[in-house]
Amino acid sequence: MSGPVSSRRRDRMLIVKLFRLAVPERGLLAAAGAAKFAEMLAAAVPLGVVYWLARGLLSGGALPSPGVVALVLAGAFAAQGVLFYGATRLGAEAGTRLTCRLRLDLARHLRRLPLGEVKRRDSGDLTALLMQDVTTIEQVPSLIFGRTVAGLAMTAILLAGCAWVDARLAGLLVLGIPVAVLVQRRSSRRLAREAAQGAAWRGRMGGAVLELLQGMRVVKGFDPGLPVGRLERATAGHRDAAKGLTATYVRASMGFPVLLDAGALAAGAWAVHGLLGGGLDPAQFLLVWFVALRVFAPVHEFTEFAAMLELMDASLTRIQAVLTEPVLPEPATPRSPERFDVAFDRVGFRQGGDAILTEVSFAVPQGGVVAVVGPSGAGKSTLLRLLTRSWDVTEGAIRIGGVDLRDMDEETRASCLAVVSQEVFLIAGTLRENIRIGRPDAPDDAVTAAAEAAQCHGFISALPQGYDTVLGDRGHTLSGGERQRVALARAILKDAPIVLLDEATSALDPRNEALAQRALGALLPGKTVLVVAHRLRSVAEADSILVLERGRIVEQGSHAALIGRNGAYARLWARYENMLGWRGLP
Template sequence: MIRTLLRVLGDRYARPVRRTIALMTVTAVLEGLSYALLVPVLHALLGPEPADAVPWLTAFAGAVAVYAVLRYLSDLSGFQAGTTLLRGVYHRLGDHLARLPIGWYGADRVGELSVLAGRGVLQAMSVIAHLLAPLISACVTPLTIVAVMTAFDWRLGLAAAAAVPVVAVIQWWSGRATAAVDAQRVARDDEAAGRVVEYLQAQPVLRAGGRTTERFRLLDDSLADIRRSSRRATRAALPGLVGLALTVQAAFTGLLTLGAHLALGGDVGVPELLTILVLAARCADPLLSLTDIAGQVRATRTELTRLDRVLRTPPLPEPDDPLTPERHDLAFDRVTFRHGDHTVLDDVTLTLPAGHRLAVVGPSGSGKSTLLQLIARFYDVDEGAVRMGGVDVRAIGSETLTAQIAVVFQDVYLFDGTIEDNIRLGRPDAPDSDVRAAATAARLDEVIARLPGGWAADVGEGGASLSGGERQRVAIARALLKDAPVVLLDEVTSALDPVNEAAVHEGVERLMAGRTVVTVAHRLRTVRHADHIVFLDDGRVVEQGRHEELLARGGRYAEFWNVSTAPVG
């Protein structure tokens, strides 16, 4: 577990943990060694001159005082390291998730990541503050006490040492028996978390269907699975708990019997025997707590393994010698992209000069949005290359590429905060005047004027307090503030009312001015003035040209145009 913990922390954060582990180990050893002083203390107290015990009692008190200081320092180090590393791990996890391919974020990841980023990271990092010290003490202190026993009497020491492999086997067997059950329980937790998210997202559908008072069967089934898996985990851990308790009691009884036999035979003195029994009793407490600690360790190790698995997921590779494009023309050179077994784009070739506008149209599922995502390098192509300024986007550093591109999606997500906070995501260091100018250009100023609190109004999680059109205006203002030379638009007006559509369209026109633009269009009337139009069907380019040229050909584009412009009814 500790190796996994250090790997999860990385080199930067692992050093303070190593120091903390070393300090806790020294503390546990000192605790065991301090009990060795009980031999001369009891020998003097039971002898003819009890006053001779004073120097030994003083030494024992000093050892206990040193142990107390070390225990305080090690516990403090654990808490400080745990709280510091918690933030560091969150940053490391967040940075890593931001570099993973978008395709990695499947539907099954919602529950897993929500549990991992919440309870998982907290539990994994709490091991440093709450679990390392008792775990090290439960393992190291009894072993040190056994060594002390052996130093006083090898027979009693060997008898105590005989219990060590039995305890180790019980812990190994118990861990192996519960591993599968723990994995099942974690999977059920992830599934239930996903179902909770699904249940919340499905509220409009459930209410529209008049099912607001009914239980959500999929969520109920997931919660029932959690209850069953928790019961199985408890039953699986019970034999280990009972076995360890019986082993500790048997070892203590054996030492008591052997010690009594040796004392009656005159082989050991009464002080030594009493000390051995005190030491044996002191061993029992940490050993009996080992089962409970081991259960927490297994749960923590499960979370650490999951966290480690995510952190070891390879991100999109960064170039060894990143290049910076000097131009902003775009080109797809025989690009093929597959998602699993499905070919999304097949041998796509097209070019777009800098400062021109490309519109991508076609039926749903034809690969239009994927084309935008490949330009932004949300994925890497399987064959061919996507180039900006003649440079393969895979040869451009991710930060450099991101700085060249502004993206406005159809579904806009806003972070919980003010409108200004969300606009500043485009350029955090922008002066206030630039932020206000971007908001005005996006027609967002009129929205801000009618909001309670104005610029300080909180938009809510996901922008819940704003309408879809208002969220689009925030996204356009964000893109305007970024002032990137390449703009990618995933039809931003397809689901807006006429008022918001007019405002957003005006903002988009300002955003596109003088920039290289690729837009995915669902409403064909928005692409008439594009410099170049590409019609995708089943991942292939079937037609391309200007609006008038494509209409004159009478092909798929003309067919779509006629359908979209035909009068309703």
């Protein structure tokens, strides 16, 4: 359907989204709403007492004793306090559970998305989604299902009571509702647009902040103002969106209550006419005025939440946009391989319409070592990412032990593989926790043994807290060589049957490369190994070498055989040897 979605339909969509989102918390939400409604009933008790006393005084009838009045009022105030506490606690508990569950659901869903779908999103925008947007939703239980729902129910009961006393009174009270709703609908459409713009700018701000922090060292050598400029533009955009949202909200907050209260004023005028004409006694007159002044108070409160509701709707829309992205399918009846050879069978992979890999077929026997070489952009790293199922192949199949990757569940697939790449991922935890990532239940002595095999026990032991030293963000307190050896220790500890090496030593200096090669000597024996490398000497001893160009295998064989063919590999080798000579490297 073209054109803007109507406010009423959008409101219904928001309510439906909220209810669907909070299914596990519905019991808590219902209890919070019931407690809030009971609190409002308790708050109405003093009004009933005043009416009771007024009727007794004006009619000359018997009055309740002061003790009874005090007891009733004390009970009402006590009940109001207890119910307020209960409603607040229940709403807060529902909100906390909802946000915790939602963040974990988003994280799990992101993990199951194809890598390309994650990478095309700004990391700052995803951070804002997981933190700020989810936090915005935390207000839903206490506002929507607590105060608002109970307040609207109280308004409906008061209006029904007025209609039972006199239909004319109820008719006057609702006099301004149609025009007020019309005004609110127009304001809601604009609020929705501005809330969506604000959410988008918030995501851009998150991206700019991450860019500023992560690129600080590099940018200082070029244009220090570049990331700050992006942050300034994002901040200005968010500021302008917030100003527009505030202005629209203020206008709506002024117009909607005034139009509603027009009906209350009309009811008050009718009460004066009734009192003067003898249609109402003084007690009824007071009651009508109390009701007229209070009947729309909860609706006024609802109006105050209008901007927040639109922000919630914008956040919900952004969250659902991620949760509805199709994930990599998992098999209904997963299979597990009994051996650990790897086979690529006529594999093709396309991304964005471009062919990255075409008709790639090769096998890595169990315990064998196969290397992949070729120019940058040939698709070498893509082979490894397809083997970890970061994406699904577009054509053909990849098998481990004869079992298609798509027929394995995530846990089985992960247990078969250990990955060591040039980009080392370290968490902001202890060194012990970083090494244990691949095997969380490993005992301390196994962690130490893996670190010794990876040539990193020495520098870890020299640290003040040893293995309990807490690393900074992304392990920045360690050198590049030290980070790489921690990654190798992690792979050694996991002891997976298949090892994938993606330029694992290409960024290391000669000393650190020698230490890493010793660590690889402890990691690789007996394993099925697929290695991507630019340093051709490091793979010259591989059982087989694949030469990849423009996504196709153009040569395959041992180092000696490929040199003898004087083809693509021989040309790569000659360039590599010339580069080493130019650099004066051995």
